[in-house]
Amino acid sequence: DGGITQSPKYLFRKEGQNVTLSCEQNLNHDAMYWYRQDPGQGLRLIYYSQIVNDFQKGDIAEGYSVSREKKESFPLTVTSAQKNPTAFYLCATWDFSGANVLTFGAGSRLTVL
Amino acid sequence: GQSLEQPSEVTAVEGAIVQINCTYQTSGFYGLSWYQQHDGGAPTFLSYNALDGLEETGRFSSFLSRSDSYGYLLLQELQMKDSASYFCAVRDGTGFQKLVFGTGTRLLVSP
Numbered sequence: 001d002g003g004i005t006q007s008p009k010y011l012f013r014k015e016g017q018n019v020t021l022s023c024e025q026n027l028n029h030d031a032m033y034w035y036r037q038d039p040g041q042g043l044r045l046i047y048y049s050q051i052v053n054d055f056q057k058g059d060i061a062e063g064y065s066v067s068r069e070k071k072e073s074f075p076l077t078v079t080s081a082q083k084n085p086t087a088f089y090l091c092a093t094w095d096f097s098g099a100n101v102l103t104f105g106a107g108s109r110l111t112v113l
Numbered sequence: 114g115q116s117l118e119q120p121s122e123v124t125a126v127e128g129a130i131v132q133i134n135c136t137y138q139t140s141g142f143y144g145l146s147w148y149q150q151h152d153g154g155a156p157t158f159l160s161y162n163a164l165d166g167l168e169e170t171g172r173f174s175s176f177l178s179r180s181d182s183y184g185y186l187l188l189q190e191l192q193m194k195d196s197a198s199y200f201c202a203v204r205d206g207t208g209f210q211k212l213v214f215g216t217g218t219r220l221l222v223s224p
Contacts, residue, residue: 042216104155
């Protein structure tokens with residue numbers, strides 16, 4: 001089945017630690033995105049990548065880093081510089097079909113202890 | 114930049130019709146989308162309007178008025194499973210392939 005796999009589903013981190021969230025897709029979509037969602041809030045864009053080896057900052061990139069070495073993979077690292085990292089993180093892809101259709105992974109919930 | 118406004122919460126009973134409004138501000142317009150998200154789940158695409166008028170997909174319809182920078186999602190014959198958050202979204206005004214989301218409307222459907 002085609003889709004987006006995010007791992008881990010739940011992650012606990014101590015303050016001061018970096019963590020990396022995985023996002024893998026087999027949809028053959030060029031563009032990939034990371035969004036952050038806080039309770040009762042909308043989705044805010046962290047980083048996005050339209051092609052391999054290229055990515056751009058979104059609205060809340062501070063304290064985060066990404067890489068795009070393969071079309072299928074777009075990992076997100078939450079660094080210790082991110083002051084309030086506890087949130088629900090969603091990875092998505094866009095197939096450029098004309099309609100504004102993002103396909104989302106199941107998400108990773110990060111909790112800082 | 115872009116901004117979208119939605120009501121924070123709407124309540125309705127099973128079988129009823131509910132309308133969720135969205136007003137937006139964007140420097141360029143490339144369509145209005147709607148997404149549904151159940152608690153703890155991922156958002157899923159519902160509908161897309163690029164031109165004025167009504168788009169119907171089963172029990173769900175979406176309307177757009179570009180002159181008013183306004184759209185709505187209409188849910189008919191409400192079911193308990195429709196209880197979820199609904200987000201409107203517009204593409205970045207620069208034309209880049211990224212979406213900006215509203216803060217969402219939580220729909221509570223009661224028996």
